[in-house]
Amino acid sequence: MKRRLSIHARLFLGFGITLTIAGILMVAIIYVAIRFIPSYQLGESTPMSPGTPVATGEVDPAYARYAHTVEIRSKEDVWATVLTSSVGALAVIVSAGLAAGWIVSRRSLSPLRAVGRATARAAGGDLGHRINAIGPGDELKHLADDFDAMLARLQRSFDAHRRFAANASHELMTPLAANRAILQVATPESFAELIPMLTETNERNIAVVTALLDLAAAEHAQPGAEPVDLAALAAETAASLAGEASGVAIEVEAEDGVTVGGDAALLRTLLANLVRNAVAYNRPGGLVSVAVMSDGDEVVLEVDNTGPLVDPATVERLFEPFYRPQGRVTGHARGLGLAIVRAIAAAHRASLIAEANPDGGLLVRLHLPRP
Secondary structure: OOOOOOHHHHHHHHHHHHHHHHHHHHHHHHHHHHHHOOOOOOOOOOOOOOOOOOOOOOOOHHHOOOOOOOOOOOHHHHHHHHHHHHHHHHHHHHHHHHHHHHHHHHHHOHHHHHHHHHHHHHHOOOOOOOOOOOOOOOHHHHHHHHHHHHHHHHHHHHHHHHHHHHHHHHHHHHHHHHHHHHHHHOOOOOHHHHHHHHHHHHHHHHHHHHHHHHHHHHHOOOOOOOEEEHHHHHHHHHHHOHHHOOOOEEEEEEOOOOEEEOOHHHHHHHHHHHHHHHHHOOOOOOEEEEEEEEEOOEEEEEEEEOOOOOOHHHOHHHHOOOOOOOOOOOOOOOOOHHHHHHHHHHHOOOEEEEEEOOOOOEEEEEEEEOO
């Protein structure tokens, strides 16, 4: 396979060729202009001002030790002198230009070489390396910075997937191990008492698998853009979940006729998971507030609750699968509710913001596009 020149070598070669051609054209233009444009009248002359070449070969005594005498007796002498000086100047300019071009091109392409090294390390599994390019904010600097941001996102994504796999296996293995222990100690006399326990652990497995399927469906969903009355959907969802609230009040404040573009079934799942999460992580006699309002070309959905204090440092992780900061609690989605919410929001190109309330609880805000 024929070896190709590196981008640095090609850039340097192109710069050198361009500089050489420009120098040759400069010499040619000067030579032609000196040779054909002036009208020469050469004859005997006397020394002029200091440093001025003279036709007789004499040099001002003040510059005799530095000067190089050039005898000009005809037009050919003028042309030859101009040509020699121009070629010498060309050699100096090209040499200096090539040296400067080598240094500048090498320095300019250093972020690209750093990106190449980082790519090789990332391919080997090292996602923690960062380029941290320095220098002017040109295209290559932006490329290096964007590559660093991509590595950071990939690292977060891989870490989240590893945690997801570990947590999912734990969530599924725990009830299976419980079932095995129950069956090992079962006797014909105790079988009737063990049936409710087996049923409960089986329902738990079903809930986990169902939530995993919902999450997978939400992550690969491609919702349409049909209008959905989000205000009516919020009121309907809150009413359907009122029986599960266990003493927690659910209030809905929505503008009439506020519509968004998307899939009604997915948006209903999003609302249900937000409300269920706000109810599950609340205090007795607490409140869940659902608000739907217009904001220019967007629709804002807010779900707020009066639950316990939430550490602001853990807010982002709340949307990871199976993450529960206050330990294992009974829930409908087994720690997958907010992960499903984030996946549905991403499918609808909605921005999602979560904030810990100073007095306790969590405020979740979504900005959804209109149809």
